Amino acid sequence: MDHRATTRPMPPGWPARIRAAASGAVTPPVPRPAATVVLLRDTAEGPEAYLLRRRTSMAFAAGMYAYPGGGVDPRDAEIEPDWAGPAPEEWARRLGVDTRTARAVVCAAVRETFEEAGVLLAGPDADSVAAPRDWSAERAALEAHELSFAEFLRDHGLVLRSDLLGAWARWITPEFEERRYDTWFFVAALPAGQRAALEVGEADRVAWLTPAEAVRGHREGRFGMMPPTVTVLRELSSARTVAEALAAAGDRPLAPVLGRAEIRGDRLTVRWPGYEELTVDGEFPEGP
Numbered sequence: 001m002d003h004r005a006t007t008r009p010m011p012p013g014w015p016a017r018i019r020a021a022a023s024g025a026v027t028p029p030v031p032r033p034a035a036t037v038v039l040l041r042d043t044a045e046g047p048e049a050y051l052l053r054r055r056t057s058m059a060f061a062a063g064m065y066a067y068p069g070g071g072v073d074p075r076d077a078e079i080e081p082d083w084a085g086p087a088p089e090e091w092a093r094r095l096g097v098d099t100r101t102a103r104a105v106v107c108a109a110v111r112e113t114f115e116e117a118g119v120l121l122a123g124p125d126a127d128s129v130a131a132p133r134d135w136s137a138e139r140a141a142l143e144a145h146e147l148s149f150a151e152f153l154r155d156h157g158l159v160l161r162s163d164l165l166g167a168w169a170r171w172i173t174p175e176f177e178e179r180r181y182d183t184w185f186f187v188a189a190l191p192a193g194q195r196a197a198l199e200v201g202e203a204d205r206v207a208w209l210t211p212a213e214a215v216r217g218h219r220e221g222r223f224g225m226m227p228p229t230v231t232v233l234r235e236l237s238s239a240r241t242v243a244e245a246l247a248a249a250g251d252r253p254l255a256p257v258l259g260r261a262e263i264r265g266d267r268l269t270v271r272w273p274g275y276e277e278l279t280v281d282g283e284f285p286e287g288p
Contacts, residue, residue, distance in 0.1 A: 011280070035184050038188070039196060043210075046239070047245060052202070052205070064225055065224060070108070072108040073111070076107040076108045084159045085162035085163025117196045119194050119197075120194065169257065175258075176261060215230060260273075
């Protein structure tokens with residue numbers, strides 16, 4: 001796969017925000033912990049990933065293709081759900097955070113996948129997943145913060161299956177962005193018998209695409225994607241099966257990736273160390 005360094009157009013809002021951050025006119029917001037899950041399913045052409053196109057009315061990543069995910073709910077850390085698979089302490093070592101944060105991030109990953117995609121990585125015991133049924137009322141209650149995910153699991157006699165997740169990457173939104181997230185990316189297989197939602201409240205389109213097809217669409221300008229989204233797809237393109245992708249997750253480094261702006265004269269470049277193919281470049285004229 002071609003990972004040669006290239007330069008891409010600068011998003012229109014970046015120069016002004018980068019100038020303000022560089023001058024100290026604004027203080028970079030603290031990144032909010034978040035989690036997102038790449039749902040995968042096997043096909044004759046290889047694994048396909050479930051992608052959502054975020055509505056243009058969304059405050060963050062509007063119009064972009066993304067995976068189910070979102071910010072950590074404080075209750076993800078405050079309430080301990082019934083748990084199967086690697087314990088929070090083991091996840092803490094894997095994610096490079098304290099136990100409380102690790103539990104919250106894993107819980108958020110499973111909760112957001114259920115809220116947005118309707119896929120439930122939980123079951124009545126450590127060896128099974130919940131049978132398909134209409135969970136629309138419960139998903140709406142979770143999205144409205146009327147119910148915590150731990151309460152939902154308890155009410156239905158379910159345990160969170162952390163063993164169904166594989167940690168893939170960690171990306172932090174650049175300091176010059178207005179909304180910042182410290183996001184852990186996970187991969188997971190679509191459980192047998194379950195179907196991902198065809199309609200999602202925060203999305204105007206859903207699609208199952210092979211990673212190679214999605215990357216090609218992004219390169220051709222058909223699929224808008226944030227740098228982490230397209231990078232994860234590039235990395236998954238070599239997997240021949242979902243099982244292969246999940247196995248690869250166990251050896252993935254999780255050092256945070258953070259884009260940084262470089263100002264040289266009237267040129268502005270944003271680079272992600274180790275990911276030169278993501279480089280964006282543009283003019284940086286004088287101005288307020």
